[in-house]
Amino acid sequence: xxxxxxxxxxxxxxxxxxxxxxxxxxxxxxxxxxxxxxxxxxxxxxxxxxxxxxxxxxxxxxxxxxxxxxxxxxxxxxxxxxxxxxxxxxxxxxxxxxxxxxxxxxxxxxxxxxxxxxxxxxxxxxxxxxxxxxxxxxxxxxxxxxxxxxxxxxxxxxxxxxxxxxxxxxxxxxxxxxxxxxxxxxxxxxxxxxxxxxxxxxxxxxxxxxxxxxxxxxxxxxxxxxxxxxxxxxxxxxxxxxxxxxxxxxxxxxxxxxxxxxxxxxxxxxxxxxxxxxxxxxxxxxxxxxxxxxxxxxxxxxxxxxxxxxxxxxxxxxxxxxxxxxxxxxxxxxxxxxxxxxxxxxxxxxxxxxxxxxxxxxxxxxxxxxxxxxxxxxxxxxxxxxxxxxxxxxxxxxxxxxxxxxxxxxxxxxxxxxxxxxxxxxxxxxxxxxxxxxxxxxxxxxxxxxxxxxxxxxxxxxxxxxxxxxxxxxxxxx
Numbered sequence: 331x332x333x334x335x336x337x338x339x340x341x342x343x344x345x346x347x348x349x350x351x352x353x354x355x356x357x358x359x360x361x362x363x364x365x366x367x368x369x370x371x372x373x374x375x376x377x378x379x380x381x382x383x384x385x386x387x388x389x390x391x392x393x394x395x396x397x398x399x400x401x402x403x404x405x406x407x408x409x410x411x412x413x414x415x416x417x418x419x420x421x422x423x424x425x426x427x428x429x430x431x432x433x434x435x436x437x438x439x440x441x442x443x444x445x446x447x448x449x450x451x452x453x454x455x456x457x458x459x460x461x462x463x464x465x466x467x468x469x470x471x472x473x474x475x476x477x478x479x480x481x482x483x484x485x486x487x488x489x490x491x492x493x494x495x496x497x498x499x500x501x502x503x504x505x506x507x508x509x510x511x512x513x514x515x516x517x518x519x520x521x522x523x524x525x526x527x528x529x530x531x532x533x534x535x536x537x538x539x540x541x542x543x544x545x546x547x548x549x550x551x552x553x554x555x556x557x558x559x560x561x562x563x564x565x566x567x568x569x570x571x572x573x574x575x576x577x578x579x580x581x582x583x584x585x586x587x588x589x590x591x592x593x594x595x596x597x598x599x600x601x602x603x604x605x606x607x608x609x610x611x612x613x614x615x616x617x618x619x620x621x622x623x624x625x626x627x628x629x630x631x632x633x634x635x636x637x638x639x640x641x642x643x644x645x646x647x648x649x650x651x652x653x654x655x656x657x658x659x660x661x662x663x664x665x666x667x668x669x670x671x672x673x674x675x676x677x678x679x680x681x682x683x684x685x686x687x688x689x690x691x692x693x694x695x696x697x698x699x700x701x702x703x704x705x706x707x708x709x710x711x712x713x714x715x716x717x718x719x720x721x722x723x724x725x726x727x728x729x730x731x732x733x734x735x736x737x738x739x740x741x742x743x744x745x746x747x748x749x750x751x752x753x754x755x756x757x758x759x760x761x762x763x764x765x766x767x768x769x770x771x772x773x774x775x776x777x778x779x780x781x782x783x784x785x786x787x788x789x790x791x792x793x794x795x796x797x798x799x800x801x802x803x804x805x806x807x808x
Contacts, residue, residue: 335373340390341374344383345376345377345379345383349376356375357421359404360372360404360423363407368409368764368765370412370419372413374421376420376421377423378422378424378426378427379427380427381427381503382509384422384424384427388505388506392507396420396794397418397796397797398420399411399412399419399422399534399796400422400539400795400796401423402423402445402475402477402479403471403476407678407763408761408763408764409799410764410799410800411763412764424444427475428443428445428447430443430451431541433457435458435459435546438545438547439543440544440546441515442454442542443541444473444538444540444541445475446474447470447471447473448466448477458546460546461548461550462496463486463489463496464482464484464496465486466483466484466485469484478497478529478542479530479531479533479539480761481493481494485585487713488583488584489581489583493530493531496544497526498514499512499516499526500529500541501539501540502538505790505792505795512525512526513541514543528789533796534795534796535795535797535799536790536795537789550621551624552579552620552621552627553582553618553656554624554631555616555656556631556647558635558644558647559610559644560643560645561612562612563612563688563693564689565612565644567686569614570715573618573634576634576637577618577627578620578627580618580619581618583617583715585616585713585715586613586712586719587613587711588612588708589610589613591709592613592666594666594709599658599662599665601648601658604648608645610646614644614714615659615660667720670709670722670724673709674724674731675731675732677722677741679723680720681721681754681755681756681758682754682755683752683754683755684717684752685717690752695708695721696708702744703723703737703741705726706725706730707724707725708721709722709724710722717754718758721745723745746773762800763800764798767800767801782800782801
């Protein structure tokens with residue numbers, strides 16, 4: 331008779347046997363990333379119910395030198411929540427930490443567990459007459475903990491900022507199993523190092539975020555959504571500046587979409603077909619929100635768009651006439667990532683650039699790719715209001731699509747070289763994970779990498795927290 335693994339028995343005692351997943355079928359969904367690019371193995375998948383149980387598990391792992399891979403909704407695109415193939419790790423899934431702890435309307439804050447689904451947090455805020463503004467395509471399945479771990483941005487960054495901007499305090503289980511309670515709803519707290527900013531964006535490599543205190547905002551009285559066709563990216567940037575200068579409402583989102591990206595979804599949306607009738611190369615989706623009446627903002631935006639047409643900035647415009655039409659316009663944008671899958675293999679780039687460099691970057695990089703790989707096509711869309719582009723490459727036929735994975739390194743090198751030539755970053759909102767770890771070391775200066783390694787070694791001396799994600803694992807001191 332096989333002797334039970336003593337570590338597994340410790341896990342059973344800590345959180346209950348039914349929450350220690352050991353069978354291959356049970357573990358399988360947690361061992362592969364959303365994009366099906368990375369596959370790992372694990373001793374077990376552990377599902378604690380609260381922060382105290384997370385701390386118990388970390389202490390067991392620390393005592394037995396077992397590495398830990400924290401996981402939320404498993405919607406990441408860089409393999410940051412997928413274990414390696416060693417089998418000497420556990421996945422700590424935080425889905426059972428799913429409580430809305432408090433909504434403080436007077437302080438305009440909300441404290442939630444890390445396993446709360448983003449959409450659940452949005453609804454909890456709305457029920458109290460408040461807005462939690464983080465919004466992205468995976469909001470029905472991604473978790474607050476994962477959003478924090480990757481410093482997620484989404485479509486409303488232009489107005490509200492990313493998760494670092496939306497977070498006032500954290501609760502974290504450290505690499506030695508201590509619980510740091512930093513759930514302070516303070517806008518001003520100048521008492522030493524900003525520890526929360528270390529953990530936000532660290533992808534579980536420094537500790538496990540178990541809860542957060544988040545900022546809430548007033549719900550706008552009115553929103554206007556529009557879909558614009560234009561001929562050049564440069565005109566799109568001019569339109570952005572024009573709206574910011576001439577509109578009294580807040581510009582909440584400003585999305586740039588290439589014609590090819592719209593074509594991928596046009597069969598599903600009549601509005602997309604209408605925009606494509608203009609034969610324009612580019613589209614812009616923008617949204618304004620205001621505490622003024624919708625009538626006032628609608629008249630204002632109509633005047634602005636009429637002037638933009640007169641100035642040859644735009645070709646045509648569709649301004650949503652109803653809530654449903656606004657939702658449809660957003661569906662066009664949000665359907666693009668999934669619609670790309672019909673093209674086969676995709677080489678994706680999540681990049682950011684100074685807004686002033688966007689037009690030249692796209693023009694130059696498109697030209698280089700056409701010259702180097704003429705049998706491929708570029709699909710561009712993204713949150714251009716904050717300089718974040720999703721700049722993706724697909725094959726023109728099945729044969730080319732099959733060859734793309736073998737070209738990934740060279741394509742990434744070409745695109746990212748152009749990104750840095752234009753003072754940008756090769757990772758904007760998806761994180762580093764394992765997909766970009768080696769390139770991070772190449773792109774960052776020695777000073778930056780040494781500072782990051784020093785932080786990692788100080789907070790996680792045994793290197794058990796998500797090793798070989800973000801930065802390369804090190805051999806811990808005895």
